[in-house]
Amino acid sequence: xxxxxxxxxxxxxxxxxxxxxxxxxxxxxxxxxxxxxxxxxxxxxxxxxxxxxxxxxxxxxxxxxxxxxxxxxxxxxxxxxxxxxx
Numbered sequence: 001x002x003x004x005x006x007x008x009x010x011x012x013x014x015x016x017x018x019x020x021x022x023x024x025x026x027x028x029x030x031x032x033x034x035x036x037x038x039x040x041x042x043x044x045x046x047x048x049x050x051x052x053x054x055x056x057x058x059x060x061x062x063x064x065x066x067x068x069x070x071x072x073x074x075x076x077x078x079x080x081x082x083x084x085x086x
Contacts, residue, residue: 004017004018005017005018030056030058031058034049034052034053034058035049037049038050038064038068043073043075043076046068046072046076047076047079049068050065050068050076050079050080050083051083053065054083054086062084065080065083065084066080066084068080
């Protein structure tokens, strides 16, 4: 499954293999994907969601991050505060 990505192939072939494989995963918008990552038990997923919201300047990202902080762990709070202050 990941062979085209790790094999020594031209980038065009790697991209074509990725586009050809869809699996049985649902198609999500960026907002839906970030919402899913927000709710993940993984701190890494939560940090990625917060960072992407800030970096991409998603609509209402500051409000969403503050809301997420109500239900998340202390390490995420510290990271989120830094993003909110920037």
